[in-house]
Amino acid sequence: MNNISIFTIFILSTLSLFGKVEVVTTIPDYASITKELGGDYINVENLIQPTQDPHFADPLPSHIVKLNRADLVVHNGAGLESGWLPSVLKQARNSSILSEHSIGNLNASHYVSLKEIQKESDRSAGDVHPEGNPHFYTSPIELFKIAKEISRRLQEIDPKHKDEYKKNWEIFEEKYNTKMAQWNKVAQKIKGKKIVVYHESWIYLLDWLSLSKRGALEPKPGVPPTTKHILSLLKHIESEEISFVMQELYHPTNLSSMFAKKSKSKLLVLPSMTDGSIWDKFDSILEKLSGEKI
Numbered sequence: 001m002n003n004i005s006i007f008t009i010f011i012l013s014t015l016s017l018f019g020k021v022e023v024v025t026t027i028p029d030y031a032s033i034t035k036e037l038g039g040d041y042i043n044v045e046n047l048i049q050p051t052q053d054p055h056f057a058d059p060l061p062s063h064i065v066k067l068n069r070a071d072l073v074v075h076n077g078a079g080l081e082s083g084w085l086p087s088v089l090k091q092a093r094n095s096s097i098l099s100e101h102s103i104g105n106l107n108a109s110h111y112v113s114l115k116e117i118q119k120e121s122d123r124s125a126g127d128v129h130p131e132g133n134p135h136f137y138t139s140p141i142e143l144f145k146i147a148k149e150i151s152r153r154l155q156e157i158d159p160k161h162k163d164e165y166k167k168n169w170e171i172f173e174e175k176y177n178t179k180m181a182q183w184n185k186v187a188q189k190i191k192g193k194k195i196v197v198y199h200e201s202w203i204y205l206l207d208w209l210s211l212s213k214r215g216a217l218e219p220k221p222g223v224p225p226t227t228k229h230i231l232s233l234l235k236h237i238e239s240e241e242i243s244f245v246m247q248e249l250y251h252p253t254n255l256s257s258m259f260a261k262k263s264k265s266k267l268l269v270l271p272s273m274t275d276g277s278i279w280d281k282f283d284s285i286l287e288k289l290s291g292e293k294i
């Protein structure tokens with residue numbers, strides 16, 4: 001046996017001996033949280049970029065490969081990934097994560113207070129929120145609840161490192177309390193401001209910050225804005241002072257900037273999902289809303 005083969009066997013046996021928990025997340029916010037809670041004992045692969053619309057992602061062969069070797073999948077649920085995740089999950093043929101009843105499959109929507117649950121909704125008319133509003137990752141309060149469950153699952157899947165996961169949770173909880181105190185202080189200065197949104201991504205954020213939503217540019221979630229709808233919305237808010245038109249990174253800005261101009265408000269393009277940590281995301285959102293550096 002040559003030196004390279006011996007070296008390869010040594011590496012492989014070392015990896016299996018000190019095997020890490022393989023986690024796949026659908027959106028970057030869950031990846032950021034899981035990395036903080038899992039530390040050195042996990043690997044995280046994320047599927048959707050913050051610049052991609054999670055409703056309309058394409059199922060990719062690379063998703064199948066990642067899911068095939070996962071010990072835990074953290075997905076949003078409430079229909080957000082229903083256009084692409086079920087097919088790649090099935091093709092991954094991984095019994096540890098396939099069923100929502102298994103410890104390896106974490107549907108985040110089961111751990112939050114879901115808003116805008118509709119009694120009846122018309123999927124055929126293009127509404128992409130038939131199970132309620134799935135964008136709860138725009139609120140740190142909801143993300144905290146999901147983080148708690150991620151930590152619990154890691155402790156159960158990898159009991160050998162339970163103490164380390166518990167320690168990471170305590171650090172996370174302390175940071176959350178500190179940041180929330182800071183953010184809530186800034187929120188006091190902007191509460192009551194009136195907002196028009198592009199897509200219905202923001203209700204969890206707006207409720208947390210006591211901001212008032214006056215309308216949406218999309219006539220229904222997932223249905224692109226029409227001239228008729230925009231004109232009727234402009235008429236509807238004519239006598240109101242709208243502070244901001246808010247939209248995600250992945251929608252076009254031509255109509256929203258026109259709407260902002262006509263309604264004498266300011267267009268804010270905000271990160272609904274993070275490209276770093278969840279702390280950076282809310283710092284950036286609060287800075288843009290308040291005009292203050294955090």
Ligand SMILES: [Zn+2]
Binds near residue numbers: 055134135199201221
């Ligand atoms: Zn949506």
